[in-house]
Amino acid sequence: MRVLIFGASGLLGRAVMRAFADSHVTGTSFRRQRPGLIRVDATSRDTVWHALEQARPDVVVNCVGERHARVRAEEPARAHELNVSVAQFIAEATLAYGARLLHVSSDYVFDGIAPPYRPDSWCRPLGFYGRLKLLAEDTVRAVHPEVVILRLPVLYGPVEYAAESDITAIAQEVSSGRPVELDDACIRYPTHVDDAAQVCRRLATAQIQGRLVGTVHHWSAEHGFTNYQMGLLIARHFGFPPGHIKAGLEDLAGGDHPVDPRLDCSDLRTALGWRTEDDRTFANEVPHVVASWVRTTCT
Template sequence: MKTVLTTGSNGLLGQKITEKVLAEGRVKLIATSKGANRYPATNGYEYAEMDILNPEQVKAVVEKYKPDSIIHTAAMTNVDTAEADKALCHQLNVDAVQTLLSLCEEKNIQLIHLSTDFVFDGANGPYKEQDAVNPLSYYGESKVLAEELLKNSTAKWVILRTILVYGITNDMSRSNIVLWAKGALEKGLPINVVNDQWRMPTLAEDLAEACLLAVEKNAEGIYHVSGKDYMSIADIVQKVADYWTLDKSIINEVSSVGLNQTAIRPMKTGFVLDKTIRDLGYNPHSFDEGLSVVDGQMVVRNK
């Protein structure tokens, strides 16, 4: 059984990987994150505190546990924050990757790196893995820089690009499109939602599964991982309203220009998933199925 170390294990994806490993076995898991462990169960895996901005600590943890693969989920993912604090974004999204990459080269460890649809400009989506990147934001640029580090390294690397990850877990530090929309609509206050940006939202469980498949299949190269449904952000919010029978009349559809966000977003991304389905056996949920998964977890949590 392979030993897998995850970074950012307190985040949504990190917790879903832990959840999956505890339910299914498959790998020996070392979960790492900055600060104390926020996952409620503590048996069946090991947890180590690890700040990815501390190269000495990263080296010590990797040398102690000797993983076969590292799944690198930790990153700055808030697009506007990244635009406002480019230096910190570069440290988290580029420098930290170089730290891990150097160790992976030295110790023959597979590095599975999470990237994003924001490496593309959104002019010609949905995108295939080999399509040319052209980021519009510093977040996207930082992810391109990290991808280049991997491509130019001698390590065994995998880049999993994903889109708009949603789901629910314990003690979440950040919201996501589904939880935000549901929460806002339940408050009954009017919300502005863009109708000219198109995405393929990704259930966190599906992305966690893709990460483990990449380990098990000894994958190398770039893979696109998302949900299977292509829709506008407004459509996503409308579907959330429909699923939980919430008032759609308070959804105010606006153009991207009307939102006046700090960072520019690509208009139409989306992925062609054929390679990931063929090579990894990836089988994502539909968006409706994903909402049902989230709803089921909410019911369990509220008991």
């Protein structure tokens, strides 16, 4: 299987590269030039087509996106370009070269009012990011009739800088010892990137083998936590007195963030033969993931 991964330098893309390590895999990056990755500016349609021409993949995985709140707020046109236009260019080129396409989306396409959400549940994003992700889904579906869309919740895993995932950012905040308020209203389902990447691999394989039914698929860890609960869990694990961590009730809820966007993954779990016992659990994994970002001098 020849695989082309756009956004292979990112949090999810790096894990997807690891998951496809035994395949004929090509990964792209943009700013982060790394050995083994080719530089592609996917905002250029021609450059995307050139990457397909060179790689001639059986399957393309699109892990390009812009999900950082600062960019969304300060450069909305860029956020639109990276989430929607890039998805369109990749879908068009993938179709033209006769490859399959796996497109990554988000649980933020839901309003979080009536969980759990099935793949065919009605989408009603609350904020700009969710609207971009839904627009990207609609766009790739219109372009590539056989696209497979995988919706994921918040991801955690090995990061290159603390703010790369919300979970390492929380760990760094709680370990600073400074007063911190963390949202205690919105439930999130932190999912390990390596589990998400394995799901990408199995989905792509099933796609190639014609075993996959349906366009939209959901994947998520089972257990939900608020940011405050995650912060307490991390503080307890590293032995930080949690007195400086305050539960916030208004910083996320009522705004752009769904209160409980729990994804119903039962169809995909059955299709992939993946049991919940196979999941990495947040409580077990998060200490390893955040250890190097936590200041152990906190008292």
